[in-house]
Amino acid sequence: xxxxxVSTTIxxxxxxxxxxxxxxxxxxxRERLGLTGAKEGCGTGDCGACSVMVDxxxxxxxxxxxAEAEGRSIETIEGMANGDELHPLQTxxxxxxxxxxxxxxxxxxxxxxxxLDANPDPTEEEIRFWLAGNLCRCTGYDKIVRAVQxxxxxLRGS
Amino acid sequence: xxxxxxxxxxxxxxxxxxxxxxxxxxxLAGGQTLIPTMKARLAAPSDLVDISGAxxxxxxxxxxSAVTIGAMMTHAEVAANADLFAICPALSNLAAxxxxxxxxxxxxxxxxxxxxxxxxxxxxxxxxxxxxxxxxTREIAADAFFTGLFETAxxxxxxxxxxxxxxxxxxxxQKFPNPASRYAMCGVFVSVGPSGPRVAVTGAGAxxxxxxxxxxxxxxxxxxxxxxxxxxLDAKAMLSDLHGDGAYRANLVKVMTKRAVAALD
Numbered sequence: 001x002x003x004x005x006v007s008t009t010i011x012x013x014x015x016x017x018x019x020x021x022x023x024x025x026x027x028x029x030r031e032r033l034g035l036t037g038a039k040e041g042c043g044t045g046d047c048g049a050c051s052v053m054v055d056x057x058x059x060x061x062x063x064x065x066x067a068e069a070e071g072r073s074i075e076t077i078e079g080m081a082n083g084d085e086l087h088p089l090q091t092x093x094x095x096x097x098x099x100x101x102x103x104x105x106x107x108x109x110x111x112x113x114x115x116l117d118a119n120p121d122p123t124e125e126e127i128r129f130w131l132a133g134n135l136c137r138c139t140g141y142d143k144i145v146r147a148v149q150x151x152x153x154x155l156r157g158s
Numbered sequence: 159x160x161x162x163x164x165x166x167x168x169x170x171x172x173x174x175x176x177x178x179x180x181x182x183x184x185x186l187a188g189g190q191t192l193i194p195t196m197k198a199r200l201a202a203p204s205d206l207v208d209i210s211g212a213x214x215x216x217x218x219x220x221x222x223s224a225v226t227i228g229a230m231m232t233h234a235e236v237a238a239n240a241d242l243f244a245i246c247p248a249l250s251n252l253a254a255x256x257x258x259x260x261x262x263x264x265x266x267x268x269x270x271x272x273x274x275x276x277x278x279x280x281x282x283x284x285x286x287x288x289x290x291x292x293x294x295t296r297e298i299a300a301d302a303f304f305t306g307l308f309e310t311a312x313x314x315x316x317x318x319x320x321x322x323x324x325x326x327x328x329x330x331x332q333k334f335p336n337p338a339s340r341y342a343m344c345g346v347f348v349s350v351g352p353s354g355p356r357v358a359v360t361g362a363g364a365x366x367x368x369x370x371x372x373x374x375x376x377x378x379x380x381x382x383x384x385x386x387x388x389x390x391l392d393a394k395a396m397l398s399d400l401h402g403d404g405a406y407r408a409n410l411v412k413v414m415t416k417r418a419v420a421a422l423d
Contacts, residue, residue: 004164020161021161021162021163021164021206022159022160022161022162022196024193043194043197044194044197044198045190045193045194045257045260045261046339048258048260051260057234057263058259058260058263059260059263059264060260060261060264062193063189063190063193063194063260063264064189064193064264065164065186065189065193065206065208067164067166067208068186068189068208068210070166111259111260114259130259132258132259132340133257133258133259133260133261
């Protein structure tokens, strides 16, 4: 089977890759491009560990084909920090200990950034509603919600 | 996933000819059901025809009370459409509560209808709204479209291009989501139009989405939650599984209907 040539933008850089029709975007990111921040948890769109942004929308990379990325703009966890300077969400996750094993963390950060970009001042209920697609089996969510609230406050400059 | 071949269609006609040319082709809409199914090797299409770029399958139009929605509109797009919210907020609210944000950003109206999952939300809305499912070859009334679990009236190679319906005077959708999966264990869409109340139930019926005609008759007499107090539903006609038996679901249908009637907007 001949490979498909895909041109895309990942974290602002133009990226071209070859993939097979049955490869997911997550497979391509992790195995062809070395971007291993997005994790494969369930592989069926339930856990959100593979959350990335495609054209500004949060998606599960495990349920998008690599071929579907043609012409699209993709943002991953690797693009969140500015060099060595962590994004406020990342800092607050550390400060609040909003992670234990860390497998869900990249997905939570990408999903939380998508939320705060759209709604800089979410209520706790809104945070829980918009992070419903991300599962954490360690923390019990409370610390994650507090970290997102704290980061939101810092990002609002208040 | 088994090996497959990927194609991209720019419009409905192109998608139809790519499908016709394929040995065992399958449309790829949002992929939120198809891709997991392929990963589980429960589906192995020889060819995938990606219709995300089919511009003639997109858009929402509201003309007085006549609504059309393109099959490739995502749940998030349907939920965010202000014209639709102004005339049929029940459908906007339904779309806003399907799955989770990532699913809503990919999953499509057409994909949900073609799959006809017995716990999907949209089929109940389409049936209650007396919608017309528009395909590349014909128009199918919702009453004739949903024919059983994961079964529809679609012919081989037929493509849903959109739906149309007349916005009802009032409507509401209430669902009882499974606490873990958030799929509807029972979802009831009630709409009240010129021909009276239409009540459609998802998640609960043994044969998939259905119209609760006994409840419709009771609500026709009096549009009040207590009007259905004496209605008795056959538990044997309900799904019975580890999440809840038939009698439990039969009761849920009444409870969700009462909540929907109380919430009519």
